[in-house]
Amino acid sequence: MSIYIFYISLAFYLFSTLFYLLYLVVYRKGVERVGYYSLFAGFSIHLISTLFRYIQAGYTPITNIYESLSFFALAIAGFFLYLKRFYKIEILGCIILPVLSIMLIWASTFPAEIRPLPPVLKSYWLPIHTIFSFVGNAIFFISFFVSILYLVVERGIKKKRVLPFSGRFPSLETLDLINYRCMSYGFPFITVGIITGSIWAGFAWGSYWNWDPKETWSLITWIVYAILLHNRLTIGWRGRKTAYMMIIGFLSILITFLGVNLFIGGLHSYV
Amino acid sequence: MSATKSKPGEGEPAPKKTIIDRIYIFLTSIRFTIFLLSFIAVSSIFGTIIKQHASTEEYLSIYSENTYRIIKFFRLDDAYHSPWFFALIILFLINLILCTMGRFTRFIKTEKVIKLPDENALSNMQMNFHIETKDSKETMSILEKGYKYVHKEAQGFVLERGALSKYGVYMIHVSIIIILIGSFIGLIYGYKGFMILNKGETKGQIIMRGENPKEQPLGFALRCKDFKVSFYPGGEPKDYVSTIEVIEGGKTIFEKNIRVNDPLFYKGIRVYQASYGRTPSFHFNIGGESVTLKERDTYKKDDLIIMVARFESMVHDFGPGVLIAYLDKGEPRTSWFLKDVERLKEKKIQGIHIRLEDIREDFYTGLEVLRDPGVWVVWTGFALILFGLYVNFFVYHRRIFVRQVSHGIMIAGIAMKNKEAFKEEFETLKRKICGNKS
Numbered sequence: 071m072s073i074y075i076f077y078i079s080l081a082f083y084l085f086s087t088l089f090y091l092l093y094l095v096v097y098r099k100g101v102e103r104v105g106y107y108s109l110f111a112g113f114s115i116h117l118i119s120t121l122f123r124y125i126q127a128g129y130t131p132i133t134n135i136y137e138s139l140s141f142f143a144l145a146i147a148g149f150f151l152y153l154k155r156f157y158k159i160e161i162l163g164c165i166i167l168p169v170l171s172i173m174l175i176w177a178s179t180f181p182a183e184i185r186p187l188p189p190v191l192k193s194y195w196l197p198i199h200t201i202f203s204f205v206g207n208a209i210f211f212i213s214f215f216v217s218i219l220y221l222v223v224e225r226g227i228k229k230k231r232v233l234p235f236s237g238r239f240p241s242l243e244t245l246d247l248i249n250y251r252c253m254s255y256g257f258p259f260i261t262v263g264i265i266t267g268s269i270w271a272g273f274a275w276g277s278y279w280n281w282d283p284k285e286t287w288s289l290i291t292w293i294v295y296a297i298l299l300h301n302r303l304t305i306g307w308r309g310r311k312t313a314y315m316m317i318i319g320f321l322s323i324l325i326t327f328l329g330v331n332l333f334i335g336g337l338h339s340y341v
Numbered sequence: 342m343s344a345t346k347s348k349p350g351e352g353e354p355a356p357k358k359t360i361i362d363r364i365y366i367f368l369t370s371i372r373f374t375i376f377l378l379s380f381i382a383v384s385s386i387f388g389t390i391i392k393q394h395a396s397t398e399e400y401l402s403i404y405s406e407n408t409y410r411i412i413k414f415f416r417l418d419d420a421y422h423s424p425w426f427f428a429l430i431i432l433f434l435i436n437l438i439l440c441t442m443g444r445f446t447r448f449i450k451t452e453k454v455i456k457l458p459d460e461n462a463l464s465n466m467q468m469n470f471h472i473e474t475k476d477s478k479e480t481m482s483i484l485e486k487g488y489k490y491v492h493k494e495a496q497g498f499v500l501e502r503g504a505l506s507k508y509g510v511y512m513i514h515v516s517i518i519i520i521l522i523g524s525f526i527g528l529i530y531g532y533k534g535f536m537i538l539n540k541g542e543t544k545g546q547i548i549m550r551g552e553n554p555k556e557q558p559l560g561f562a563l564r565c566k567d568f569k570v571s572f573y574p575g576g577e578p579k580d581y582v583s584t585i586e587v588i589e590g591g592k593t594i595f596e597k598n599i600r601v602n603d604p605l606f607y608k609g610i611r612v613y614q615a616s617y618g619r620t621p622s623f624h625f626n627i628g629g630e631s632v633t634l635k636e637r638d639t640y641k642k643d644d645l646i647i648m649v650a651r652f653e654s655m656v657h658d659f660g661p662g663v664l665i666a667y668l669d670k671g672e673p674r675t676s677w678f679l680k681d682v683e684r685l686k687e688k689k690i691q692g693i694h695i696r697l698e699d700i701r702e703d704f705y706t707g708l709e710v711l712r713d714p715g716v717w718v719v720w721t722g723f724a725l726i727l728f729g730l731y732v733n734f735f736v737y738h739r740r741i742f743v744r745q746v747s748h749g750i751m752i753a754g755i756a757m758k759n760k761e762a763f764k765e766e767f768e769t770l771k772r773k774i775c776g777n778k779s
Contacts, residue, residue: 156761185575185577186573186575186577186579188577189578189579189580189581189600189601189602190602192580192601192602193602254734255734257730257734258730258731258733258734258735261726261730262727262730265723265726265727268723269720269723272716273602273603273604274601274602275613275709276533276604276611276615276709276711277533277711277713278716278719279524281388281393281421286385286386286388286389286421287389289382290382290385293378293379293381293382294382296378297378297379300371300375301375304371305372330389334389
């Protein structure tokens with residue numbers, strides 16, 4: 071059941087992607103609106119499918135690669151919709167929606183049937199730890215693309231080259247401001263994600279920190295963002311340097327989330 | 342402290358900095374913090390790509406001898422417990438303590454007495470408006486709902502909200518210091534080991550892992566009263582539970598069902614359900630006497646000596662069997678007893694009838710046992726950091742100034758952080774106050 075609703079939401083996301091890409095070409099407000107509304111519909115249906123799966127499975131559906139990628143995409147869509155209320159970032163939708171759709175298509179190639187839960191995941195910490203971690207990761211996903219956009223726009227300005235769509239890009243200041251906002255939401259979220267994971271590990275594995283690859287990489291990620299935060303607030307880094315650090319931070323998140331499972335392994339082998 | 346205050350090129354000749362001053366400045370600088378953090382992050386990667394705690398043979402099967410020598414030299418086979426990593430963490434801790442203290446003393450000094458700025462200063466503020474009324478009572482009753490008075494004078498008032506957020510940074514830093522101290526306490530005074538208990542078995546010591554495993558007494562004993570495992574229809578384990586009795590001084594203190602995610606606590610020691618397995622037991626009838634033997638057990642009676650040598654759950658399609666070793670006229674011999682083959686269930690050894698009645702596979706439970714007196718310190722740090730994060734990132738400090746001016750009241754507001762949100766808040770406030778007046 072939930073999987074069909076999931077496919078319907080995917081259809082809306084794809085529809086939204088189409089209109090956002092069209093918007094890039096024709097640059098009409100109406101086209102962007104269609105993209106935005108279908109994104110909103112996609113997000114709502116996706117949320118319903120996640121809730122359905124929660125009821126069907128009897129546990130928070132963030133326990134394998136399919137469920138995690140799906141929840142990650144849901145969190146990204148949600149945070150993008152949230153940011154859109156404050157900033158003119160239509161152009162960002164042209165990058166984020168295609169990636170989101172690819173992520174969901176990739177997710178649907180993994181086995182999606184509801185599996186019984188292994189004993190170690192039966193805990194109240196499962197929803198708390200995973201939701202905080204994924205919302206944090208989603209926020210930094212957005213800031214990763216904001217940073218790339220920042221570097222592209224800055225380069226265009228420096229070389230005094232008029233980029234094909236440069237008139238539609240947000241200003242460097244806005245991009246930097248969004249990055250700062252992402253930072254001040256994302257950092258507390260990933261910190262809570264790590265801490266709740268640590269408490270859970272204390273109950274399940276016997277030790278709150280085991281230097282498991284996943285734990286270690288989450289610590290590395292945390293350090294990258296902590297450095298970024300301090301550089302910004304006390305040394306006064308702005309703009310380009312922040313953008314580079316945001317990119318490094320997100321690469322570290324990717325290794326923590328997927329790299330460790332696909333290439334390294336360890337205790338945290340479910341997702 | 343004097344070193345941090347001296348700024349060169351400020352009129353008077355700056356006092357000469359000694360080497361110690363320079364080292365101190367460097368150690369307390371944020372640049373050093375960033376250097377240390379980067380170094381910790383980058384060096385942490387080694388431990389995730391090089392296998393930890395593996396044997397020499399394992400390393401040599403992956404790496405060349407020279408690479409292995411480098412791994413051993415830098416202790417990369419146990420990277421997170423190596424002296425250099427420990428030194429990095431200690432340096433970070435010192436730097437963090439000094440930075441936080443320095444920042445806090447500067448913060449205390451700059452916390453000036455709150456004054457009401459003059460009209461000019463107010464009209465230059467981020468947000469301000471004025472209303473033409475002599476009576477400020479109504480306005481104040483609106484403001485009092487969300488803001489706290491911090492200063493009153495004849496000309497007006499200063500109110501504020503979210504002042505706690507100024508302390509968020511210190512809470513976060515102090516909690517990281519607490520967490521690190523807690524983890525050191527655990528490293529120094531804690532230990533970790535495991536215990537394998539068969540159903541009905543009692544043990545008072547655990548085995549510590551390491552290159553040469555050793556036993557460590559617990560000070561009390563654990564008895565496995567029962568063990569149950571249940572499976573999903575697909576065959577994956579659903580739940581496994583050990584009923585454990587804590588025995589001290591010959592008396593049972595209490596019993597608890599421990600399962601994954603639900604450990605047992607007693608006298609600072611925590612016992613976790615970690616694994617389980619099966620051990621076979623063999624039920625013999627030896628010359629009319631019932632005897633239960635486990636693997637590697639020996640049975641002696643008069644001239645008869647038999648030993649359980651090996652268990653196979655499947656002996657050439659004939660089902661489970663056990664290999665018995667015995668002495669026949671001084672000669673060592675072996676013989677298979679098969680549970681499901683009538684002809685091979687019995688044998689006469691030294692003139693005594695030996696019959697295998699049954700082979701049962703009993704569960705044993707694998708328990709992880711550890712002591713970590715620092716864990717409560719770490720938990721405290723966690724609680725404080727959560728509060729600190731909330732205060733620092735989701736609460737912001739703002740002040741509202743109200744001043745009597747010649748043609749009414751002037752109201753101005755200022756926020757140190759989150760100016761966009763404050764702008765909205767201030768606009769709402771303005772609408773309320775002006776709406777009330779008309």
